Amino acid sequence: MRQYVGRTFALGVGRRRLVPYVGCHLKEFPRPASLLGSKRHGAQFAGLRTEAELTSDMKFESATTTMPVFRLLGEDGRLVPGATLPFEQEEAVGMYTSMVRVAVIDQILNSLQRQGRISFYMTSTGEEAAGVGTIAALSPDDVVWPQYRELGAFIHRGFTIEQVIDQCLGRHTEPGKGRQMPVHYCDAGKSIQAVTSPLTTQVPQAVGAGYAFRIGGERRCGASYFGDGAASEGDFAVALNFAATLKSQALFFCRNNGWAISTPTKDQYAGDGIAARGIAYGMNSIRVDGNDLAAVYLASKTARDMCVNEGIPVCVEMMTYRRGHHSTSDDATRYRGGQEPKTQARLGLEPISRMLLCLRDRGWWSDEADEALREATKEEVMSALRAGEAKLYAPVSDMFEDVWKIPPPHLQRQRQECFEHIERHKPKYEEHLAKFQPEKH
Ligand SMILES: Cc1ncc(C[n+]2csc(CCOP(=O)(O)OP(=O)(O)O)c2C)c(N)n1
Numbered sequence: 001m002r003q004y005v006g007r008t009f010a011l012g013v014g015r016r017r018l019v020p021y022v023g024c025h026l027k028e029f030p031r032p033a034s035l036l037g038s039k040r041h042g043a044q045f046a047g048l049r050t051e052a053e054l055t056s057d058m059k060f061e062s063a064t065t066t067m068p069v070f071r072l073l074g075e076d077g078r079l080v081p082g083a084t085l086p087f088e089q090e091e092a093v094g095m096y097t098s099m100v101r102v103a104v105i106d107q108i109l110n111s112l113q114r115q116g117r118i119s120f121y122m123t124s125t126g127e128e129a130a131g132v133g134t135i136a137a138l139s140p141d142d143v144v145w146p147q148y149r150e151l152g153a154f155i156h157r158g159f160t161i162e163q164v165i166d167q168c169l170g171r172h173t174e175p176g177k178g179r180q181m182p183v184h185y186c187d188a189g190k191s192i193q194a195v196t197s198p199l200t201t202q203v204p205q206a207v208g209a210g211y212a213f214r215i216g217g218e219r220r221c222g223a224s225y226f227g228d229g230a231a232s233e234g235d236f237a238v239a240l241n242f243a244a245t246l247k248s249q250a251l252f253f254c255r256n257n258g259w260a261i262s263t264p265t266k267d268q269y270a271g272d273g274i275a276a277r278g279i280a281y282g283m284n285s286i287r288v289d290g291n292d293l294a295a296v297y298l299a300s301k302t303a304r305d306m307c308v309n310e311g312i313p314v315c316v317e318m319m320t321y322r323r324g325h326h327s328t329s330d331d332a333t334r335y336r337g338g339q340e341p342k343t344q345a346r347l348g349l350e351p352i353s354r355m356l357l358c359l360r361d362r363g364w365w366s367d368e369a370d371e372a373l374r375e376a377t378k379e380e381v382m383s384a385l386r387a388g389e390a391k392l393y394a395p396v397s398d399m400f401e402d403v404w405k406i407p408p409p410h411l412q413r414q415r416q417e418c419f420e421h422i423e424r425h426k427p428k429y430e431e432h433l434a435k436f437q438p439e440k441h
Contacts, residue, residue, distance in 0.1 A: 042054065063276065068287065069288065070286055070288045070289065071288075071292050071295050072084075073292045073293070074348075077354055077357025077359075077360070078361060085294055085358075087294070087297060091136070092355075092358070092359060094136075094156075095132050096352075096355050096356070098128075099129065099355065100352060100373055101373075101377045102128050102152045104374055104377040105151065105164060106121075106123040106125055108385075109182075109381075112385070118182050119181070120181050121327065123149075123324040124150070125323040126321045127149060127290065127322065128352055129290060129318075129351035129352075129355070130253070130320050131225075132156045133297040134153065134223070134253050134296060134316070134318075135150075135153040135157055136156055137296075138221070138223060138304055140190070142220045142221045142222070142304070143193065143222050144192045144193065144225070145193045145203070146185075146195050146224075147195070147199070147255075149257075150195075151164070151183075151185075153192070157187070159187050159190065161381055161384045162387070163185070165381070165387075165388040167185050167186075168183065169385075169391070172391065172393055172398075173391055176194065179398070180194070193205070199229065199230040199235075200230045200239075203230070203235055203236055203239040204235050204238055205224070206239075206250050206251075207222065207243040207246075207248045208222070210249040210307075211243075211250075214248060214249045219308045221249040221251050221307045222250050223250070224239075224250070224251070227255050227256070227257060228256040228257065228265050228274060229259075229261070229263060231254060231269075231274050239252075240252070240278065243281075247312055250313040250314075251303055251314055251316065252278065252313065254275070255290065256273060256318060257290075257321050258321055259332075259336070261326040262326075262332075262335040264336075273317055275287040275315055275317035278315025283313045283315055284312065284315070285315040285316070286299050287319060288316060288319065290318030291319075291321070291349060293351055296318055321344040393435055394437055395440060396418065396419075396439070397415065397439055399418075400418075
């Protein structure tokens, strides 16, 4: 038992010392939380990971510093003093190509939604480097849990334009068989899990996989992507703590793009962004210029090495900007006007032009090559679109399958009612049903 005596705290481990302690009253101090310190200038508590300084200076701590932003390429596309480029020409051009392909796909699919040919779309405009630079730094068997703005990660891992189009058109050829909203891609064959709408569910799942990889002795990791808004979910706090305490081989890739639909980050959090939270939970964390492909790539590669070599989680926060609307269901001009996105589109600030300046400066890329890449991608999208629109939808009955091995009674009832309804109004459905694959039975 220890005692607080008036304003003085008596510490009696080994030699006697008196430490003045403001505001203490005479009371018992429970043993498990008692001071165990034996060193002269510090104390160890059961709840402390390292020895802490004892102080009589009562001070409430708050963050006074802002974590720095790691950057390699300046807005002129040149390396900042002391930096070296972390990749060679071939890799640089490969990543740049993926970013441009994403931009072209985004532009066409966004307008397709406006024409009513797809029901919904979300662009990655402004965040292309975050998706491409991270995935390029991973090994192909690292498993990825995306949010929904990671087309760059899918494309750079080899997801084809045909797969993009078929998913957005909801045709039978895509793994979700048209039952998900557009942009909810999935490619288990390339170790990318399905995009899911409920925010942040993907983050604890990646942590679980990363934990399994570590205890199974596998040199790979579980990487999750999420936005600054998703980081406000309880699942995020749970995931960070599990990852840090259990030592999961998990990578946390945060795209901090300033907005969660209409909520700006100033209303999202009062602390120093997301990377600081990684530190608070006890993991290595870095904040990166998310518009700088080279910085994103190098930070992600280093984080990945740490993760699999040391068996620990790492948090990477990429500071970027969502230049488009949240989705085709949103009108961002209503809450942030039109000037802010224009400013953020500045040459050399946004990621594609910054990388183009870098490539041009080194003589690794030309305007002609750029034009040809954009044209070829456009043609590929249009031809996949023509082919995709000619494909059938999955059979109607598929809507009731693949979740339950034995469908529960309410689902069986709904299935029966659906087919009875179709049968009753057959003439009205005939034309429409011709676009669906026939029923299997
Ligand atoms: C659990 C949950 N809550 C709310 C939503 C609605 N919602 C969809 S996207 C979104 C904003 C997410 O913002 P952020 O994570 O920053 O990603 P960004 O869209 O900026 O890429 C919200 C609130 C949801 N899908 N799931």
